[in-house]
Amino acid sequence: MMDFYSTIIFVVKFSDLDDIDLRLLDALQDDASPSNQSLAERFNISPPTCLRRLRRLREAGWIESQVVILSADRIGPLLTAVVEVSLDRQDASALDAFEQRVAPDDAVQQCYRVSPGPDFVLVVTVRDMPAYQALAQRLFTNDANVRNVKAFFSIKRAKFAPRVPLPSLA
Structure with a gap:
């Protein structure tokens, strides 16, 4: 049985996304390979903040998966x-x-x-x-x-x- 406190489920509605969230999602659609550090620098946020945002977007289902597209x-x-x-x-x-x-x-x-x-x-x-x-x-x-x-x-x-x-x- 799963402990109530062991899992945090994020529910992020579209209205909860801000400009940085949208820009992160947009950038990752072009190329999901940049490091957290690189993304943080690109969007002028701290690496921990960037990591937290990406984790929240993933857990809320906004980021379904990250894949490599082969030629x-x-x-x-x-x-x-x-x-x-x-x-x-x-x-x-x-x-x-x-x-x-x-x-x-x-x-x-x-x-x-x-x-x-x-x-x-x-x-x-x-x-x-x-x-x-x-x-x-x-x-x-x-x-x-x-x-x-x-x-x-x-x-x-x-x-x-x-x-x-x-x-x-x-």
Whole structure:
């Protein structure tokens, strides 16, 4: 059993964020690798204050994760597809079941429920067409509730920016 005092949960509403919080979040979206010292200097705050702010933002869920984005060009040929999926049944349990089945798959980079049109749009990345065929078999063909799948294969990536827009950075 967890001790009441052992865990501090921060709830930070958007209205609780100040300009420095927003600027920290904005900077980290561009590059999450700077040290705490470097960020503190950049935003003219003390390192302990910077560390406290970042910890509060992380624990409140504003910072979901920090990742390294690899250069797809360096890895070699990859096949990226935007896939539209329509289901026969669209009740809440059927939508949830499909989402819970496809979201954990490593090839699925993004999964969106959409409306109107198809029920889901997925962004998938695989090594080649045989790998896409295996993915399609695993995620779509074996699911009796999948009615229609339409895949659009990327021939060139013109932009990739996983940035979330933040309100007014004065």
